[in-house]
Amino acid sequence: MAGNSLVIRFAKQTSPLSSLFRLVVLGGHLCVLPILLACICISQSAQADDRNQAASRPNILLIAIDDLNDWVGCLGGHPQAATPSIDRLAAKGTLFSNAHCQAPVCQPSRASLLTSTYPSSSGLYFLNPGIEASRVTKQKTTLPERFAEEGYRIFGAGKIFHVTNGPVFNRLGKYGGGFGYFGPQPQTKISQPHGHPLWDWGAYPDSTEKMPDKRIAKWAADQLKNDFHAPFFLAVGFYRPHVPMLVPRKWFDKHSRKEILTPVVQSDDVDDLSPYARDLTSLEHVAPLHQWIVKNKQWHHAIQSYLACCSFVDACVGEVLDALDQSPYRDNTIIVLFSDHGFHLGEKQRWAKRSLWEDGTRVPLIIAGPGLPKHQTCSQPAGLIDIYPTLLDLCGLPPDPRLEGSSLQPQIIDPSKSRAPVRTTFGPENHAIRSRDWRYIRYRDGSEELYDHRNDPHEWNNLATDPECAKVLQAHRKYLPSTEHPILGEGSTGHLAFQASEEKRLQKN
Ligand SMILES: [Ca+2]
Ligand SMILES: [Ca+2]
Numbered sequence: 001m002a003g004n005s006l007v008i009r010f011a012k013q014t015s016p017l018s019s020l021f022r023l024v025v026l027g028g029h030l031c032v033l034p035i036l037l038a039c040i041c042i043s044q045s046a047q048a049d050d051r052n053q054a055a056s057r058p059n060i061l062l063i064a065i066d067d068l069n070d071w072v073g074c075l076g077g078h079p080q081a082a083t084p085s086i087d088r089l090a091a092k093g094t095l096f097s098n099a100h101c102q103a104p105v106c107q108p109s110r111a112s113l114l115t116s117t118y119p120s121s122s123g124l125y126f127l128n129p130g131i132e133a134s135r136v137t138k139q140k141t142t143l144p145e146r147f148a149e150e151g152y153r154i155f156g157a158g159k160i161f162h163v164t165n166g167p168v169f170n171r172l173g174k175y176g177g178g179f180g181y182f183g184p185q186p187q188t189k190i191s192q193p194h195g196h197p198l199w200d201w202g203a204y205p206d207s208t209e210k211m212p213d214k215r216i217a218k219w220a221a222d223q224l225k226n227d228f229h230a231p232f233f234l235a236v237g238f239y240r241p242h243v244p245m246l247v248p249r250k251w252f253d254k255h256s257r258k259e260i261l262t263p264v265v266q267s268d269d270v271d272d273l274s275p276y277a278r279d280l281t282s283l284e285h286v287a288p289l290h291q292w293i294v295k296n297k298q299w300h301h302a303i304q305s306y307l308a309c310c311s312f313v314d315a316c317v318g319e320v321l322d323a324l325d326q327s328p329y330r331d332n333t334i335i336v337l338f339s340d341h342g343f344h345l346g347e348k349q350r351w352a353k354r355s356l357w358e359d360g361t362r363v364p365l366i367i368a369g370p371g372l373p374k375h376q377t378c379s380q381p382a383g384l385i386d387i388y389p390t391l392l393d394l395c396g397l398p399p400d401p402r403l404e405g406s407s408l409q410p411q412i413i414d415p416s417k418s419r420a421p422v423r424t425t426f427g428p429e430n431h432a433i434r435s436r437d438w439r440y441i442r443y444r445d446g447s448e449e450l451y452d453h454r455n456d457p458h459e460w461n462n463l464a465t466d467p468e469c470a471k472v473l474q475a476h477r478k479y480l481p482s483t484e485h486p487i488l489g490e491g492s493t494g495h496l497a498f499q500a501s502e503e504k505r506l507q508k509n
């Protein structure tokens with residue numbers, strides 16, 4: 001199969017240093033000089049072999065999108081999503097249609113991905129602290145560091161790590177910049193006068209050229225015009241559709257507000273959830289309340305803005321993919337595209353991230369590359385935590401036993417090959433387990449939820465108390481983690497929501 005041949009082509013060889021060491025030992029009391037000369041020649045030859053081997057490895061193009069849920073054409077999360085570039089990439093490789101983040105917040109999701117470590121192992125559950133603050137993740141080699149060690153040229157722009165991109169990428173290679181991060185905002189907010197400064201949506205600024213993501217795409221495209229004599233690891237992190245959901249008006253033209261469809265919501269949906277589940281996903285959150293959105297007639301406008309942001313960021317992705325197609329690296333580059341977590345836009349009558357439901361955890365994940373199968377979809381569960389080991393596997397590099405994810409190469413070879421469920425965590429003892437057909441959630445108060453995705457894609461009917469589902473429940477419970485690292489950091493929205501829910505829980509007991 002194609003995947004296997006890729007591994008064989010890049011099989012690891014003996015290091016030149018170990019060859020030199022063995023020859024010197026064998027030399028013993030014989031004439032030392034000729035032996036040493038021979039050693040040097042063999043060593044140089046081995047080094048040349050290693051260089052040739054390293055040079056023949058595939059390049060990596062890692063594309064991260066911030067807060068993009070399944071509202072992309074190929075995932076069908078919203079019927080009006082228009083993302084032709086992402087759809088085109090999906091057609092060129094494997095679309096993991098059941099992929100999920102390990103934490104439904106930017107920082108811990110990216111920390112988990114970049115070190116292949118579960119939040120329950122690291123203690124990185126919420127928006128702070130970073131990888132360096134956890135004894136567990138600090139001891140690991142991050143994804144770009146590992147590829148640097150393997151001789152890759154490392155460069156990137158935009159948001160890959162949550163905040164430390166400049167120091168990390170400049171230490172390993174080159175960081176192009178954030179180019180303005182979340183972008184320009186009007187002096188007066190357009191749509192939500194109160195609340196968090198980033199929470200706004202509408203048509204702004206007046207030109208696409210002012211958007212940081214546009215500049216990031218151009219920077220990445222320009223890099224691909226260079227001659228590289230070693231394989232490269234190019235990371236491109238886009239900031240939209242993360243709030244503020246602001247993009248120039250031309251991106252709204254594709255999504256007429258009059259025709260916008262809102263998600264179907266059941267008014268009594270939360271009635272079968274525990275008070276703790278409702279508290280954890282609502283207390284102390286910074287997103288606008290669904291009631292405010294509806295009362296102020298902003299639901300269609302906010303959805304229109306999110307869809308416009310998705311179309312805009314899709315065009316940025318397209319610019320980078322086009323540049324790759326026109327470069328000498330077109331046929332020797334593995335492309336991985338992902339988003340760091342999902343996003344609610346009214347589903348379960350709530351907004352934003354920080355939930356353990358499908359809307360909070362499901363993300364686009366696409367892997368395409370030279371010799372890899374095209375036009376296929378894998379509905380087996382996959383996690384962002386699996387990207388790191390998958391890339392090592394696809395590049396024929398030795399696995400790192402410290403990584404907690406597992407390679408997706410078997411599913412790239414055969415998308416029907418079964419896979420263990422994937423886990424998402426929002427604070428200690430709050431976990432979702434997603435298998436191919438089911439979502440199981442268990443909160444720290446002991447309450448549970450179970451949804452059958454074969455006939456309940458919106459997760460409306462909690463089957464956790466249904467006696468007929470006892471075996472399914474039991475099968476999923478065994479994927480809960482055996483250890484739970486204490487929470488690191490403090491003060492973020494996630495920390496505060498967790499703390500407030502915990503206080504209410506303890507008051508009741
Ligand atoms: Ca994010
Ligand atoms: Ca319900």
